[in-house]
Amino acid sequence: MFQKIFLATGFLVVVLLSGCGSNSNSLDFSSDSSDSSDSSSSSSSTTTAIDYSDYIETSSSATKVLSDFTGENDASHEESDDYDFTTSSVTYIVLSDDNSTVSDSTYTTIEENNITISGEGVFDITGTLSDGTVIVDAGDDDVVKIIFDSLSITSSTTAPFYIKNASKVIIELADGTQNYIYDSEDNEEKGSLLSKTDLTLFGEGALTVQSESQDALRSNDGLVIVSGEYNVTAGDDAIRGKDYLIIEGGTFVLSAGGDGLKSDNEDDETRGYILVSDGNFTIESANDGLQAETDLLITDGNFTVTTAGGSSASIDDDTSAKGLKAGVNIFIADGEFNVDSADDSIHSNENIYINNGEFTLASGDDGVHSDTYLEINGGEGVISESYEGLESAEMVLNNGYFQITSSDDGINVAGGADSSSGGSFSSSSNYSLDINDGFYYVDADGDGLDANGYITQTGGIVIVNGPSSGANGAIDYDNYY
Numbered sequence: 001m002f003q004k005i006f007l008a009t010g011f012l013v014v015v016l017l018s019g020c021g022s023n024s025n026s027l028d029f030s031s032d033s034s035d036s037s038d039s040s041s042s043s044s045s046t047t048t049a050i051d052y053s054d055y056i057e058t059s060s061s062a063t064k065v066l067s068d069f070t071g072e073n074d075a076s077h078e079e080s081d082d083y084d085f086t087t088s089s090v091t092y093i094v095l096s097d098d099n100s101t102v103s104d105s106t107y108t109t110i111e112e113n114n115i116t117i118s119g120e121g122v123f124d125i126t127g128t129l130s131d132g133t134v135i136v137d138a139g140d141d142d143v144v145k146i147i148f149d150s151l152s153i154t155s156s157t158t159a160p161f162y163i164k165n166a167s168k169v170i171i172e173l174a175d176g177t178q179n180y181i182y183d184s185e186d187n188e189e190k191g192s193l194l195s196k197t198d199l200t201l202f203g204e205g206a207l208t209v210q211s212e213s214q215d216a217l218r219s220n221d222g223l224v225i226v227s228g229e230y231n232v233t234a235g236d237d238a239i240r241g242k243d244y245l246i247i248e249g250g251t252f253v254l255s256a257g258g259d260g261l262k263s264d265n266e267d268d269e270t271r272g273y274i275l276v277s278d279g280n281f282t283i284e285s286a287n288d289g290l291q292a293e294t295d296l297l298i299t300d301g302n303f304t305v306t307t308a309g310g311s312s313a314s315i316d317d318d319t320s321a322k323g324l325k326a327g328v329n330i331f332i333a334d335g336e337f338n339v340d341s342a343d344d345s346i347h348s349n350e351n352i353y354i355n356n357g358e359f360t361l362a363s364g365d366d367g368v369h370s371d372t373y374l375e376i377n378g379g380e381g382v383i384s385e386s387y388e389g390l391e392s393a394e395m396v397l398n399n400g401y402f403q404i405t406s407s408d409d410g411i412n413v414a415g416g417a418d419s420s421s422g423g424s425f426s427s428s429s430n431y432s433l434d435i436n437d438g439f440y441y442v443d444a445d446g447d448g449l450d451a452n453g454y455i456t457q458t459g460g461i462v463i464v465n466g467p468s469s470g471a472n473g474a475i476d477y478d479n480y481y
Contacts, residue, residue: 076246077198078224082170085145087122095127095134095151107138120144128152133159138166145170148205152180158188163195173205173228182210191218191240199241202226209233215240215258225250237262238285243271245292247301249278256285260305264293272327276301276335288325289339296326296348299333308342311362311385315342322347323361330370332357332379344369345383352392354379354400366391367404376400376438388412389442393431397460400438409476410442410464413451435460442466447476 092103093115100115102108107119113132117123120142125134126149133155138144144166153160160181163169173179183192192211199219201207206229209216216234217223223241229251232238238254239245240262247261254260260283265271272293280302283289289305290296308321315321323339323346324330330352338360339345345361345368346352352370359381361367367383367390368374374392381402383389389404391412404410413433431453437460442448448464449455455475464474 076224076244077168077222078200078246082143082168082200083172083202083226085122085147085172089121090147091121091123093123093125093127093134095125095129095132095153097128097130097132100127100129100132117144117146123147124149125151129160130154131156134161136163136166136169140165140167142166143168143170145172147172147174148177148179148203148207149174150177150179152182154180154182154184155187156184157186159183159191159194161193162189163197163199166197168198168200169195170200170202173201173203173207175204177205179205179207180210181208183212183214185212185235187211187214189214191215192234193217195219195221195223198222198224200224200226201228203228205229206231211235216256219243222246224248230254232256234258238283240264241274243268245274247274247276247279250280252279252281252283254281254283254285256283256287258286259288259291260285261290262288262292264291266293269294273297274326275299281305286321288320288343289323289341290325291320291322292326292328294327295329295331296324297329297331298324298335301335303335304338306340310340310342311364313342313364315364319343321364323363326350329353331355337361339363341365345386348372351375353377357381359402360384361386363387367406376402388446389444395432396434396436397438397440398436399460400440402439403441404443406442406444406446408444408446409450410444410447410466411440411449412447413453413455432456434458435462448474450476 091108093108094101097113100110102110107117107121109116113129116135116137119138122145124147131154134153136144148171160183181193191214193209198221208231210233213235215237216232218240220242222243224246226248227250231253233255234257236258238256238260243265245261245263261274263272263274273295274290274292275297277299278301283305285307289307305323307323308315321342322344323341326348328350330348332354334356336358340362342364344366345363348370350371351373354376355378357379359379361383362385366388367386370392373394375396377398379400383404386406388408389406389410395413413431431451433451433455435457439461441463443465445466448466
């Protein structure tokens with residue numbers, strides 16, 4: 001009855017430091033021991049690139065985003081001519097306390113220290129306002145292009161840069177410039193650089209945004225960031241695109257009293273997603289590092305994320321302080337991830353697909369947790385600290401090299417809520433762990449491999465070291481074929 005648990009092409013080593021659990025089936029390896037020695041090819045096989053479309057038929061937001069990579073659909077407001085600022089007419093705005101000037105007043109008005117842009121065009125802004133605001137209030141069909149050209153704007157009462165209306169706004173950070181936007185605790189709006197329409201930022205300059213109590217850089221529609229350097233400090237979320245947040249590159253240093261990167265449209269299943277295709281990110285957040293209401297898709301990038309003080313910190317049950325979090329799907333194609341989180345390091349309420357990447361994870365809860373389905377097709381990872389290393393109701397390990405240290409189960413297959421919260425898990429024929437290839441080293445104080453269902457191994461190498469205490473087993477499963 002153990003044929004599907006330990007097959008000839010797989011290799012499993014158990015270093016058992018204490019007795020097995022009292023209520024689990026124990027594995028008898030003698031029936032397959034003569035066939036288990038040939039494992040030379042299992043750890044060197046080539047990872048096959050995954051066609052994510054095979055897995056996203058039920059996720060309209062992921063389908064919409066990924067189709068944009070193949071040019072089949074527009075996933076966002078971004079268009080190729082957004083970045084063409086060539087024009088015969090540029091309006092130059094020079095900011096100065098009680099003495100701001102404008103080169104063309106056709107679509108620009110100045111009232112004391114409040115400057116309003118009311119029409120389509122290209123606007124170059126430079127100078128300083130110590131207590132004022134720049135407002136974009138254009139027509140519904142107007143595309144407004146703005147150059148941040150060494151500006152500094154501070155406001156004591158509202159958003160220093162406020163995009164009230166337009167079709168969309170494109171902001172270029174002029175080459176080599178430093179630009180600053182600050183607000184105070186008395187900001188009556190919900191952001192410091194706040195847009196109520198689609199917003200894009202790009203360029204080779206730098207932008208510092210600081211909000212004492214609100215979001216720092218926020219769009220109530222879509223937000224696209226193509227390039228630039230961003231230093232963001234926020235009382236709440238650092239960078240937030242309600243409909244979607246797409247980042248194609250840039251350098252980001254974010255400190256947030258809420259979430260670091262966030263998209264949170266709860267009313268449209270095709271919205272609320274984050275897509276990162278490149279960039280360097282250093283994120284310190286009191287809540288989640290990256291949080292997507294629907295899907296979080298990462299094709300590349302370098303991420304250093306610390307949440308709520310890191311894995312050794314204590315948080316209450318109402319606080320979400322996960323490293324990477326999605327309400328529906330997480331897709332990771334590649335990247336480098338260094339996550340130190342008080343909550344799960346990588347978490348999805350439904351599915352996670354990891355195709356490649358380098359992972360260094362330390363978690364106050366689970367290293368990688370998916371409520372429904374977890375699939376690993378490649379990558380290298382070290383989970384140095386966790387309650388449970390890998391956890392999902394259904395788990396498929398096709399390839400990869402992972403070292404897992406856990407205070408409870410190393411690899412856990414169970415359904416429902418996070419087990420560290422004290423919830424109990426019943427066994428089910430739908431719970432399964434399939435190991436097809438790869439290398440997994442597990443050092444667990446609880447069960448090494450624990451399935452409230454089935455365990456199947458057809459390839460790869462699994463080494464279980466432990467457990468060292470309690471009524472736990474190296475292998476614990478509830479069902480067999």
